[in-house]
Amino acid sequence: MQYQYESMIRALDEALNAHLAWGRRVFRSALTHTAPGADVLEPAAHEICQLGQWLQSHANLLQTINPHKAKALEAAHRRMHDAIRAIMEQELAGQTVPAAQMDAFEQAQDELIRLLTALKARLITDAIRHDPLTGLPLxxxxxxxxxxxxxxxxxxxxxxxxxxxxxxxxxxxxxxxxxxxxxxxxxxxxxxxxxxxxxxxxxxxxxxxxxxxxxxxxxxxxxxxxxxxxxxxxxxxxxxxxxxxxxxxxxxxxxxxxxxxxxxxxxxxxxxxxxxxxxxxxxxxxxxxxxxxxxxxxxxxx
Ligand SMILES: Nc1nc2c(ncn2[C@@H]2O[C@H](COP(=O)(O)OP(=O)(O)OP(=O)(O)O)[C@@H](O)[C@H]2O)c(=O)[nH]1
CATH class of the missing domain: 3.30.70.270 (Reverse transcriptase/Diguanylate cyclase domain)
Incomplete structure (x- = not known):
C-alpha cells in the first residue's frame, strides 16, 4: 500500500482537533442552554462535522488499511453523534437526560478515540517502515x-x-x-x-x-x-x-x-x-x- 503518510497523519490530527473543538462547543451549549449548530442537531450531523467529512474523504484509504476497522470507526462516529443529538434535544427541552444515554455517548466516544489513536499509530508505523523516496518497504x-x-x-x-x-x-x-x-x-x-x-x-x-x-x-x-x-x-x-x-x-x-x-x-x-x-x-x-x-x-x- 502506498500513500502520503505525512499529509495523511496531518489531516488526521486536524480532524481530531476539530472533533475536540466540536466537543467543547457541545459542552458549552449544554451548560449555557443554547442551541448548538447543525453539526450536533441534524440527523446527518455525523457527515456534516469535520471528522465526518474526513472519514468520507478517506473512506477508500481506510478501507484499504483495514476494512473491518474502517466500518467500526464509521459506526462509532455515527453512534456518538446519535447519542449526543438525543442528549442535546432533551437538554434543550428541559428534560432530564437518562444516565443510559450518557453511557451510550461515552462508550461511543471512547471507541471512536481508541480507533483513531490506533489508526494514527498504524500510520506512523507504516511511515517509518517505508522508504520515503521510492515508497517501497524498508x-x-x-x-x-x-x-x-x-x-x-x-x-x-x-x-x-x-x-x-x-x-x-x-x-x-x-x-x-x-x-x-x-x-x-x-x-x-x-x-x-x-x-x-x-x-x-x-x-x-x-x-x-x-x-x-x-x-x-x-x-x-x-x-x-x-x-x-x-x-x-x-x-x-x-x-x-x-x-x-x-x-x-x-x-x-x-x-x-x-x-x-x-x-x-x-x-x-x-x-x-x-x-x-x-x-x-x-x-x-x-x-x-x-x-x-x-x-x-x-x-x-x-
Ligand atoms: N542519489 C542517491 N544516491 C544514492 C542513494 N543511496 C545510495 N546512493 C549512491 O549509490 C552509490 C553507490 O556506489 P557504489 O557502492 O560505489 O556502487 P556503484 O557505483 O553502483 O558501482 P557497482 O555497484 O560496483 O556497479 C553511491 O554513490 C551512493 O551515494 C540515494 O538514496 N540517492
Whole structure:
C-alpha cells in the first residue's frame, strides 16, 4: 500500500482537533442552554462535522488499511453523534437526560478515540517502515515476511528464491548528473522492478541502491526467466532527462534458493555473494548462487 503518510497523519490530527473543538462547543451549549449548530442537531450531523467529512474523504484509504476497522470507526462516529443529538434535544427541552444515554455517548466516544489513536499509530508505523523516496518497504518487516513467504511457498509447493538487486555504476549517475537525478533514477527503477514482478512477490529497498525481492517460482528455470525479464525491463525502461539523452540503467542480480529450514541472514549472504560474483563478471546479469567451490591448496596455504 502506498500513500502520503505525512499529509495523511496531518489531516488526521486536524480532524481530531476539530472533533475536540466540536466537543467543547457541545459542552458549552449544554451548560449555557443554547442551541448548538447543525453539526450536533441534524440527523446527518455525523457527515456534516469535520471528522465526518474526513472519514468520507478517506473512506477508500481506510478501507484499504483495514476494512473491518474502517466500518467500526464509521459506526462509532455515527453512534456518538446519535447519542449526543438525543442528549442535546432533551437538554434543550428541559428534560432530564437518562444516565443510559450518557453511557451510550461515552462508550461511543471512547471507541471512536481508541480507533483513531490506533489508526494514527498504524500510520506512523507504516511511515517509518517505508522508504520515503521510492515508497517501497524498508527491511524492517523483511524477517517476518520471509518466514511467511517460506510457509506460503511450502504450502503451494513452489520454489522460493531471494533476489538481491544492485544498480550498476550508480555512483557515476550521481557524479555525472547530480544527486537529485540519482534520486529520480532510484524512483524510476523501483517502479520498473515493481511492475515486472508478481503482485504477491514483495520488494524492499534494502539499502542505498540495493533492492531485495522474494520470488515464488516453479523452479530454477522459472526463476532464471524472471531474472532475465527484470534485467531486460531495467535496460529498456529509459528515464527521460530534460535536454539530455535518456538515462539507461542496468542492474546485477544475485539469486539464491531458500530451503524450508533456511534463515534470512544466510539467504541474504548467499544472494549477496552471487550478486558480487555478477559484478565481477561484468555486471548487467544475474548469477544463481551455487555452493562455493572447495578452496584449492594454493588458496589454503596463501
Ligand atoms: N542519489 C542517491 N544516491 C544514492 C542513494 N543511496 C545510495 N546512493 C549512491 O549509490 C552509490 C553507490 O556506489 P557504489 O557502492 O560505489 O556502487 P556503484 O557505483 O553502483 O558501482 P557497482 O555497484 O560496483 O556497479 C553511491 O554513490 C551512493 O551515494 C540515494 O538514496 N540517492
Amino acid at each position: 527491511r524492517y518487516g523483511l524477517e517476518h515476511d520471509f518466514c511467511e513467504f517460506q510457509k506460503a511457498c511450502r504450502r503451494n509447493q513452489n520454489a522460493f528464491y531471494l533476489a538481491m538487486i544492485d544498480v550498476d555504476h550508480f555512483k557515476q549517475v550521481n557524479d555525472r548528473l547530480d544527486h537529485q537525478v540519482g534520486d529520480q533514477a532510484l524512483r524510476h527503477l523501483a517502479r520498473t522492478l515493481r511492475k515486472n514482478i508478481r503482485g504477491n512477490e514483495p520488494i524492499y529497498r534494502f539499502g542505498g541502491e540495493e533492492f531485495v525481492v522474494l520470488l515464488q517460482t516453479r523452479g530454477a528455470e522459472d526463476v532464471q526467466h524472471a531474472a532475465q525479464r527484470l534485467l531486460e525491463a531495467v535496460r529498456t525502461a529509459l528515464m527521460p532527462l530534460p535536454q539530455k539523452e535518456p538515462l539507461a540503467l542496468s542492474v546485477t542480480i544475485g539469486l539464491t534458493q531458500v530451503q524450508d529450514d533456511d534463515d534470512l541472514s544466510s539467504a541474504l549472504q548467499r544472494a549477496d555473494q552471487a550478486m558480487y560474483a555478477g559484478k565481477q563478471a561484468g555486471r548487467n546479469r544475474f548469477v544463481l548462487w551455487d555452493a562455493p567451490p572447495q578452496p584449492t591448496l594454493a588458496q589454503r596455504t596463501g
